[in-house]
Amino acid sequence: MSSLSPKTLLLRLGLRPKKALGQHFLLHPHQARRIVAALNLTGADTVVEIGAGLGALTGLLAPAARRVIALERDPELARFLAEDLLVEPPGVEVICQDVLTFDFPGAAREAGRPLAVVGNLPYQITSPLLFTLIRDVAAIAQAVLMMQLEVGARLTASPGTKDYGILSVLVQYHFRVTRLFSLSPGNFYPPPQVDSVVLRLVPETPASVALDAALLHQLVKAAFGHRRKTLNNTLVSGAAAFGLSPEAMRGILAELNIDLKRRGETLSVAEFVAVSNQVARLRGIM
Numbered sequence: 001m002s003s004l005s006p007k008t009l010l011l012r013l014g015l016r017p018k019k020a021l022g023q024h025f026l027l028h029p030h031q032a033r034r035i036v037a038a039l040n041l042t043g044a045d046t047v048v049e050i051g052a053g054l055g056a057l058t059g060l061l062a063p064a065a066r067r068v069i070a071l072e073r074d075p076e077l078a079r080f081l082a083e084d085l086l087v088e089p090p091g092v093e094v095i096c097q098d099v100l101t102f103d104f105p106g107a108a109r110e111a112g113r114p115l116a117v118v119g120n121l122p123y124q125i126t127s128p129l130l131f132t133l134i135r136d137v138a139a140i141a142q143a144v145l146m147m148q149l150e151v152g153a154r155l156t157a158s159p160g161t162k163d164y165g166i167l168s169v170l171v172q173y174h175f176r177v178t179r180l181f182s183l184s185p186g187n188f189y190p191p192p193q194v195d196s197v198v199l200r201l202v203p204e205t206p207a208s209v210a211l212d213a214a215l216l217h218q219l220v221k222a223a224f225g226h227r228r229k230t231l232n233n234t235l236v237s238g239a240a241a242f243g244l245s246p247e248a249m250r251g252i253l254a255e256l257n258i259d260l261k262r263r264g265e266t267l268s269v270a271e272f273v274a275v276s277n278q279v280a281r282l283r284g285i286m
């Protein structure tokens with residue numbers, strides 16, 4: 001991999017960082033090493049790297065994994081990477097593709113095992129990417145992701161706090177989330193406007209399992225649709241969306257000792273699962 005700084009490298013390539021693609025390149029190899037070390041890779045792992053950029057992480061991943069699938073949406077960077085990596089150890093495949101269209105289950109099937117996922121994420125795709133990882137959770141062994149500090153705070157937030165939202169519930173339902181370390185803007189070229197944080201997500205069988213994951217997602221979205229509204233005004237008034245009468249939904253909440261005057265943002269992941277399972281059961285017998 002090139003030892004030139006991202007700024008010099010881009011200048012030589014006649015390129016400028018593209019804001020629309022969230023291009024903020026890691027400046028310091030020791031920070032890249034911390035991210036890669038957090039994956040604890042074995043030589044049997046297949047790694048999917050999201051937004052390989054100028055290869056700050058790619059060059060370190062290659063010797064540690066069996067195969068690296070380096071996704072990069074920017075054709076100019078993908079071309080540079082593919083050429084630069086020609087001199088690197090084998091096992092790296094650079095694919096010029098939007099990660100949001102990547103076939104994680106297909107890649108896991110091909111690898112014969114769930115994938116390790118890593119990336120210094122382009123911040124604008126963080127939420128859709130997390131929903132993709134939730135959808136494809138069976139194909140994922142772990143993910144180490146750098147994201148905007150505020151989004152990271154949402155993933156680790158507790159019920160009743162300002163950061164707790166749809167993403168908190170759904171990510172925490174599917175993954176054990178660990179905050180690893182944060183990085184200030186000075187660690188990137190060009191520096192972003194915000195601080196960043198690196199998190200590890202490991203799929204986990206939840207303490208209480210949702211009978212119908214799609215229903216759980218729908219319920220969480222409905223409960224957070226209007227943050228200031230009480231459950232009476234979200235889930236009960238909107239019970240028809242779940243195929244239930246308001247009375248039936250009220251009954252479910254009463255049975256679970258969940259006060260109708262509470263707001264969705266105060267419900268724990270386990271409470272959301274309990275409501276969702278009661279809805280599923282009731283629908284099953286109606």
Ligand code: SAM
Nearest residue numbers: 021024025026051052053056073098099120122
């Ligand atoms: N990994 C490099 C590093 O740490 O220096 C670059 C990280 S930079 C924050 C994000 C990278 O993701 C950019 O190279 C950008 O072009 C790429 N990117 C942006 N949107 C993408 C998408 N939808 N799919 C794949 N790559 C994308």
